[in-house]
Amino acid sequence: MITFLWPLVFLALPVPFLLRGALKPVPQSAFGALKVPFFGQLQGNGAGAGRKSPQSWLGLALATAIWVLLVAALARPAMVGEAVPLPAEGRDIMMAIDLSGSMGREDFALNGQVSTRLGVVKQTAADFIERRAGDRIGLVLFSDRAYLQAPLTFDRDVVRDLLDQAQVGLTGTETAIGDAIAIAVKRLKDRPNGERVLVLLTDGASNAGAMTPLAAADLAQKLGVKIYTIGVGADRMVVNNGFGQQVVNPSQDLDEATLTQIAKTTGGLYFRATNLDGLADIYRQIDKVEPISDKPLYLHPTVSLFFWPLGFALALAAVFALAYAPLGQLTRRRMEVLQ
Structure with a gap:
């Protein structure tokens, strides 16, 4: 569709005609400013004083067209094209997932069956990633050491696939929480301030790595990274031993105090998940405190066409100058007289 971006300019169309009617003509002297011996020929044979010749009307039409x-x-x-949706600018979210040996403990239920902690984490985290339309998501996995599995990307399908491929004990059985925070912060530090978020999930206490969790949290706070920590694992489980059934706490190694302090230091929150529904609800709460980006913005691609009328105007101006300018008329009439 062709449109005009500044349509109010068309209000200037009658300006030359208004000025012509409002301004008085320059008074002529008795003898004129220039004596031309062949003035009669310049006026045109048989052209009356009060009547415009066809050439004059054509010149006026050309001048009007040029204007x-x-x-x-x-x-x-x-030329305005169809609207093209653009993703709204969202947050940069790194997810750090614990793969230590304890994440293989079967104290959760999934689809009516006993499941490992990591199995439940994969399902709920995948749902969380799916909802974060417009955000850039990255993935850090950690156990004995932490490593970047997926850099920040808008391709949420890739992040979900990489998370689904993760296995317990992939890089060991210990828990390097501090290193996981440090790697995530390194990826987030250059992103826009106020949009840097880390969601860290673990079921134990940090017992490996080069950096302590609280030192890493201080670094995150200085660089403007907000950390939400999630402690997973059931708090009550019945096990069979040689003396019968016994109730135990399978999450007794979880360091809730440190996870709480990490979140507090960076302005985030600590959550405790003891079952599938609780973990899913935690991710929904994070959606609320870190709202999902608005609906996509729409852009109408435009191609400027001003050079077409401008080019035609210049071409007509050249024709007008050659045919109707005083010098051109004088030269043409003089040639006619000499002939």
Whole structure:
């Protein structure tokens, strides 16, 4: 569709005609400013004083067309295409998932069956990633050491696939929480301030790595990274031993105090998940405190067309100058007289 970006410019169209009617003509002297021996020929044979010749009407039409084309070019004509959706700018979220040996403990239920902690984490985290339309998501996995599995990306399907491929004990059986925070912070530090988020999930206490969790939290706070920590694992489980059934706490190694302090230091929150529904609800709470980006923005691609009316105006101006300018008329009439 062709449209004009500055349509109000067309209000200038009648300006030359208004000025012509409002301004008084320059008074002529008795003898004129220039004596031309062949003035009669310049006027045209048989052309009356009060009557315009066809050439005069053609010149007026050319001048009018030139003015209209110039105004049209100034109004910025453009070809506007169909609306193209653009993703709204969202947050940069790194997810750090614990793969230590204890994440293989079967104290959760999934689809009516006993499941490992990591199995439940994969399902709920995948749902969380799916909902974060417009956000860039990255993935850090950690056990004895931490490593970047997926850099920040808009391709949420890739992140979900990489998380689904993760296995317990992939890089050991210990828990390097501090290193996981440090790697995530390194990836987030150059992103826009106020949009840097880390969601860290673990079921134990940090017992490996080069950096302590609290030192890493201080670094995150200085660089403006907000950390939400999640402690997973059932708090009550019945096991069979040689003396019968016994109730135990399978999450007794979880360091809730440190996870709480990490979240507090960086302005985030600590959550405790003891079952599938609780973990899913935690991710929904994070959605609320870190709202999902708005609906996509729409852009209408435009191609400027001002050069077309401007080019035609210049071409007509060249024709007008050659045919109707005083010098051109004088030269043409003089050639006719000499002949």
